[in-house]
Amino acid sequence: MEYVDSLTGFRLDGRRPTDMRQIRGEIGVVPKADGSALFEMGNTKVIAAIYGPREVQNKSQQVNNQALVRCEYSMANFSTGDRARRPKGDRRSTEISLVIRQTMEACILTHLMPRSQIDIFVQVLQADGGTRSACINAATLALADAGIPMCDIVTSCSAGYLSSTPLLDLNYIEDSAGGPDVTVGILAKMDKVTLLQMDAKLPLDIFENVMQLAIEGCKAIAQYIRGVLLENTKQLEYRKGV
Amino acid sequence: MLQSKSFVKKTRQGRVVKVVREHYLRDDIYCGAPSCKTCDTSAARLSTSASTVLIVDTNVVLNQIVLLENPAIDDVVVLSVVLEEVRNKNLAVYNRLKALCTNSLRKFFVFSNEHHKDTYVKEMVGESPNDRNDRAIRVAALWYQSHLGVNTQILLITNDRENKRRAIEEGISSETVESYVRSLGKPDLLDLVVPSSSAGVSMEDVEDLRPSKKKVIYSEHKPMSEITSGLHHRVYHQGKLRVNRYNPFEAYVGSESIGDEIVIYGRSNMNRAFDGDIVAVELLPQDQWRDGKSMIIADDEDDEEEDVHLVPSSADDAPRNENLVQPTAGSVAPVSGRPAGRVVGIIKRNWHSYCGSLEPMPMPAAWKSFGQKNYFIGDRDTENEVLLIENDINTRPFSSQVLACLPPLPWSLSSEDLANANREDLRHLRVFSVDPPGCKDIDDALHCMPLANGNFEVGVHIADVTNFVLPGTPLDEEASQRGTSVYLVERRIDMLPKPLTEDICSLRSDVERLAFSVIWEMTPDSEIISTRYTKSAIKSCAALSYVEAQARMDDSRMMDPLTTDLRNLNSLAKIMRLRRIERGALTLASPEVKFEIDTETHDPLDIGMYQIREANQMIEEFMLAANVSVAEKILRHFPLCSLLRRHPSPTKEMLEPLLQTAAAVGLDLDVSSSKALADSLDRAVGDDPYFNKLIRILATRCMTQAVYFSSGDLSPSEFSHYGLAARLYTHFTSPIRRYADVIVHRLLAAALGIAKLPPIFLDGPQLMSIADNLNHRHRNAQMASRASVELHTLIYFKKRPTDTEGRIVKIKSNRFIVFVPKFGIEGPVYLVPKGDKGADWVNHNPTGQSSSSLSSRFVKQLFAANGGISC
Incomplete structure (x- = not known):
């Protein structure tokens, strides 16, 4: 199958190889939580809720010099076209939970909150490729909403390599083509990579191009997220009447 | 802007799912006219002075592609909706259209109307997809009209009356193909226009003189849903239809559901199915099953000629189980065991070009010339063309883009090539080549040098084609499409352009050439002590023919170094051959014939069996060894993406016809392994000198053909080559005429660290499709060569009735x-x-x-x- 039209250079959904899908972020969608956010990348839609910092529930897990970060990733039963029961804690979601936890832990200033616990819940409402990235982006927004101290904002984006072209932000059809899929997470301002995942083989020079493209994507997302946060802060200011 | 496309789809498991996809509409799609002021003109393809821009409808592309290919038609905008429709309806036309759109000499522009914010149309309630697409074309035409302004005329070319009427209503100028071509005032173009039934005089108006036209000849094919349920309930049986080679009105369908072959007699039972189609078959009532005997009292159609054929060379094209049922002695068997059936539907067509002939009608109403040549049955050129078309062989000359990839001529070895650290200078070695007489594309050469320790250094040098054919170039694309050179009796259709084939790559004598070498150190017992692979520069000292090489070896007076080399090689080869046969390699026979062709008339002058000499076997042995060595090397480095060649072991059922025939002659063949079969074939000697050869031919026919595959697709136990009794095998030795060898050269270069592995190798599905294409092309090339030999045999015997x-x-x-x-x-x-x-x-x-x-x-x-x- 041709994932990039050789005559027009468009992808199946009308994007060019370096185009991202439409993104949208919203803060404060779960009032009960300490912080929450919704993040959309095209048809992928995820929701994140943060509880904490709060007392550690299971005392045996308590860490005395820093906060305990926990993460739970799940997919809603209705998130894909066919309604399937998803067992909790299957391999895939355990792995993604771990990835998200590690990525977020890298930017949270955990040493400021010893003997406490931060829970990150992310749920996929609609899946169309790139859920991992969308979850990280949503979690960043929600953590900021919860007012948890972070050294920088983490953003993530994926890029792939199909029809001999590096493609930014794969959707489900492109993702299931079986080509390499590189997910990158960066600390936007510090320009540091906190997440890099790929489970295929790519020649080194091509890999660098693909990774560079994903980093560009991350930076664009970071800019957008900063805008959303700024807007949100302005709202808060306005409400407080400062 | 974002649009959501949502539709309902049935999955392979039969469930119905709703699919929602994003569909982005953009404002940065340009019109392609260089004179446009608002658009980015860097990618514009239409001509600057275009006063008329044509927009073509799908039916025009589908029916008039020949006209569009004529250079007189230019400044055409092809809408993406049209491209998509053409792709769904006819892939061959789509490929031709795509070639037109990429050809830099033609002014065809592809406009993605489906992604443009102003030209995207949403399907309206109650509108058929066809109407929606027609509307999309009109909307795009309208957009062009307002976009390009009054100076440029937009002309919608359509043969659909309804579409044309609506276009004119909406204010778009529209013409049919005929009227447009007429307005150009070029009568020769008019010949290219295919008259369509919906325009001008419709066919129904002319009274048809053929009575058969009115009658229903074939029963209708069942709809797919009925076939699926029928297959499910085991009322119908699915299988591949194979037509009897000797009788076009008898076919076999191998069905797994009843575990036997279903025979289909007669044209009406075959119901328009062709050889190779996947069909659904319904069994006839048992009293209509015929035994072998009543086959002769067949339908009226059965009296067609049966032709003389060359012997099929493998099981793939010979009907299987032919002897399965043997009528009981002397009696007319009332019920035979062979189920008969009739085709009720075609599940998958084996699309493929067919050639036919026209018979003039008794009263030709309007005999129109189509602007093509006249062809007559039996004419050699016509028949040649037929066999090329039927085997889908591309004989078009190489395009200018492809020729542009060639190095400048005359080419000679440059100092840069020698300075390359990866290239070894082997010009001092006594290298020579042995090929059939008159061979111009010499891709292999050998050398043999006695070493001080009594061993020999033997080198196989293969033309370094990949030095000139770089991955991703148009030349490479073309070669991978063609897949192989095709050898006809009087003509060769090259995979690579002539300068490469016959000059730059060809390892001719006394010129310096680039090569890829495999060098072994061998003991006098042909044990390989070490293997070395390197790119090299060589200078062949002699290009011998098999006859010459044989004559040198046989002539005991000749003691020159070259002849000594030949003798050394020959003695090594003999041992290698013996060892290979001991491992169980089969010596199969296929009757190869050779023609002598009149240089003037190209008619065959003489015909004879191809004689195989020791020299042939000697070269073969070293080529096999080189292939095996290379296969081991590349698999070691790239276990997941090496291109190898395997020959599957035949199953018991496949060998059944051989066993039965052998049993009938009182011969007991052991087919438990290739070794056992090889031994029993050796023992099968009758009084007749040809007996052994015949048995071998029959055995060959039971085997399937060897195929290329990517090592990542199969498990290592399936890699083996049955016929050669080799654990691994690949093709390395003929890169000038086989694309597989080009791929293997690249793999080997990457394995040695000389070159980088092209990214295509990491794309599993694409590698598989390349291997499939190579298999397909290889097979077609073989079929074409055989058909060519067949044709020349017929031409030869036409004039010379012979007793033999x-x-x-x-x-x-x-x-x-x-x-x-x-x-x-x-x-x-x-x-x-x-x-x-x-x-x-x-x-x-x-x-x-x-x-x-x-x-x-x-x-x-x-x-x-x-x-x-x-x-």
Whole structure:
């Protein structure tokens, strides 16, 4: 199958190889939580809720010099076209939970909150490729909403390599083509990579191009997220009447 | 802007799911006219002075592609909706259109109307997809009209009356193909216009003189849903239809559901299915199952000619289980075991080009010339073209883009090539090549040097094609499409352009050439001590023919170094061959014939079996060894993406016909392994000198062909090559004429760290599709060569009725199949005049049937008497 039209250079959904899908972020969608956010990348839609910092529930897990970060990733039963029961804690979601936890832990200033616990819940409402990235982006927004101290904002984006072209932000059809899929997470301002995942083989020079493209994507997302946060802060200011 | 596309789809498991996809609409799609002020013109393709821009409808592309390919038609905008529709309807036309759109000399522009914010249309309620697409075309035309302004005329070319009417209503100028071409005032273009039934005089208006037109000949194919449920309930059976080589009105469908072959007799039962189609078959009631005998009292259509053919060379094209049912002795068997059936539907067509002939109607109403040549049946050029078309062989000259990739001529070895650290200078070695006489594309050469320790250094040097054919270039694309060179009796269709094939890559004598070498150190017992692979520069000292090489070896007076090398190689090769045979390699036979062609008229002058000499076997042995060595090397480095060649072991069922024939002659073959089979074939010697060869030919026919595959797709146990009894095998030694070898060269270069592995190798599905294409092309090339030999045999015998010896290989109810070893042809001989079908001539005795057939000698008188084979 041709994932990039050789005559027009468009992808199946009308994007060019370096185009991202439409993104949208919203803060404060779960009032009960300490912080929450919704993040959309095209048809992928995820929701994140943060509880904490709060007392550690299971005392045996308590860490005395820093906060305990926990993460739970799940997919809603209705998130894909066919309604399937998803067992909790299957391999895939355990792995993604771990990835998200590690990525977020890298930017949270955990040493400021010893003997406490931060829970990150992310749920996929609609899946169309790139859920991992969308979850990280949503979690960043929600953590900021919860007012948890972070050294920088983490953003993530994926890029792939199909029809001999590096493609930014794969959707489900492109993702299931079986080509390499590189997910990158960066600390936007510090320009540091906190997440890099790929489970295929790519020649080194091509890999660098693909990774560079994903980093560009991350930076664009970071800019957008900063805008959303700024807007949100302005709202808060306005409400407080400062 | 974002649009959501949502539709309902049925999955392979039969569930219905709703699919929602994003569909982005953009404002940065340009119109392609260089004179446009608002658009980015860097990618514009239309001409600057275009006063008229054509927009074509799908039906115009589908029917008039020949016209569009004419350079007189230019400044065409192809909408993406049209491209998509064409792709769904006819892939061949789509590829031709795509070639037009990418050709830099033609002014065809692809406009993605489906992604443009102003030209995207949403399907309206109650609107059929077809109407929606027509509307999309009109909307795009309208957009162009307002976008380009009054200076440029937009003309919508459509042959659809309704579409044209609506276009004119909406204010778009629209014309049919005929009226547009007429307005150009070029009468020769008019010839290219294919008259369509919806425009001008419709066919219904002309009274059809053929009575058969009115009658229903074939029963309708069942709808797919009915077939699926029928297959599910085991009312229908699915399988691949294979037509009997000798009788176009008899076919077999191998069905897994009943575990036997279903026979289909007659044209109406075959119901428009062609050879190779996947069909659904319904079994006929048992009383209509016919045994082998009543086959002769077949339908009226059955009296068609049966032709003389070359012998099929593998099981892929010979009908299987032909001898499965043997009527009980002497009696007319009332019920045969072979189920008969009829085709009720075609599940998958084996699309493929067919050639046919037209017979002039008794009263030609309007005989129109299509602007093409006239062709006549039996004419050599016509028949040649037919065999090329039917095997889908690309004979078009190489395009200018492809030729632009060639190095400047005359090419010679440059100092840069020698300075390359990866290239070893082997010009001092005594390298020579041995090929068939007149061979111009020499891709292999050898050297053999005695070492001080008594061992030999043997090198196989293969033309370094990949030095000139770089991955991703148009030249590479073209070569990978063609896949292989095709050898016809009087002509060669190259995979690579002539300068590469015959000059730059060809390892001719006394010129310096680049090569890729495999160098072994071998003991005098042909044990390989070490293997070395390197790119090299060589200078061949002699390009010998097989005859010359043989003559040198045989002539004991010649003691020059070259001849000594030849003798050394030959003695090594003999040991290698022996060892290979001991491992169980099969010596299979296929009757190869050779022609002598008149240089003026190109008619065959003489015909004879191809003679295999020791020299041939010597070269073969070293090429096999090189291939095996390379296969091991590349697999070690790239276990997941190496291109290898495997030959699957034949199954018991496939060998069944061989076993039965052998049993009939009282021969017991052991087929438990290739070694056992090879041994029992060696033991199968009759009084007849040809007997062994015949058995081998029959054995060859039971095997499938060897195929290319990517090592990532199969498990290592499936890699082996049955025929050569090799654990691993690949093709490395003929990169000039096979694309597989080019791929293997790249793999080997990457394995040595000389070059980078092209990214295509990491794309599993694409590698698989390349391997599939190579298999397909390889097979077609073989079929074409065989058809060419067949054609020349016929031309030869047309003028020379000949008496010769033949062997009967099979007895059928009304005929027997005779093989003529001298010419390698096989054909049926009727014992009953064709009109007199009912005659019961055989009192045959099934066990005796083939025992007499294989050993008895028939003199050609019979042939003459029956006119069966005096072509």
